[in-house]
Amino acid sequence: MDALSKSRRKALKVAVGALCTEVGYGMAEESAIETLTEMLQSVLTEVGKSSKAYTELCGRTEVMVTDVLMSLVDQGINIESIPAYANRLNKSVLVPPGQMQPPAVQRVLAAGDKQDHPGYIPDHLPQFPDPHTYIRTDTRKQPVSEYQLIREKAASYKRDTERALTRFVAKTGQTQSIFKDDNSLFPLIAVQPHPQPYLAALLPKDQDLDTLEASDIPTYTAPIPRGRADPDGTSVDPDSIDNPYLMPVKMPKYRKYKVS
Structure with a gap:
């Protein structure tokens, strides 16, 4: 039994259970429900076959209401009692089952245009894959x-x-905060007041001069002016002075100009 037949069988079983509830049954055995379901399915099958036979006899392809009525009469069912039975007061209304949405088919992301088959490849063969499968593709971004x-x-x-x-x-x-009552908004680092703030600028903190040796203390040697010599008698090159402000002034050369 396929899935469609199982769903139809289940709907008939629910209808039989609703009819038993209308009559007054509170419970029923599974075998009894299955027997009544089989009887209802047999009646509906015979009505459908007879209706199709009457349709083909009249040379039509679609079943009409008159064909169904003729098949019901052949089965010995009183068709005049059907409207009264359909409008009974204590009938059970069965909600039609919701239709299941078919699963969405995932579309394969296509990158680029696929290449057509050359003339020597038949068309029934699979198509070429996307170009990115056999063409080099960078997987990283270029640095900014x-x-x-x-x-x-x-x-x-x-x-x-x-x-x-x-x-x-x-x-x-x-x-501390700029607001007096609320310290959670715009918190600021609290300023620690010092009784003598000017001492921090006078006392060195980076190094202790008492612990330094005499050789580690930097000394300043004044540069020798231009044209002078060291105590040992060696001359000093003026180009060796790095500070341009300590270099001697270079006077421009005196030139004589003739007045014509």
């Missing part, structure tokens, strides 16, 4: 080399880093 984008990215990274560090210090240390 534009100056503007790099500067914007560096500025954004620096801003995020400073913001994260500020929030970390604000959460772990003492904070």
Whole structure:
């Protein structure tokens, strides 16, 4: 039995159960329901075959109501009692089952236009695959080399880093806010007042001069002016002076001009 026959059999079984409930049965055995379902299916099958026979006898392809009535009369069913039975008061209304949506067929993403078969390849053979399957395709992005984008990215990274560090210090240390009542909005790092703030600028903190040796302390030697010599008698090259402000002034050469 295929899936369609099973679904039809299940619908007939539900109809038989509804009719038994209308009559007054509260429960029924499975074998009894199956027997009644088989009887109902046999009657409907015979009515359908007889209706088709009357249709073909009249030279038609579609079944009409008169064909069904003639088949019911042949089965010995009183057709005049059908309207009264259809309009009974305590009838059970069966909701038609919802139609299942067919599964969506996944479409294969096509990249590029497929190449047609050459003349020596028959058309019934499979088509060529997408071009990206046999053509080199880069799988990585080229690095950004534009100056503007790099500067914007560096500025954004620096801003995020400073913001994260500020929030970390604000959460772990003492904070103050520009609002008096709420400290959660716009937290600021609390300023620690110092009684003598000018001492921080006078006292060195990077290195301790007492612990340094005499050879480690840098000394300043004034440059020797142009034209002078060292104490040992050696001359000094003026080009060796790095500071241009300490070099002697170069006077322009005097030239005589004739007035014509």
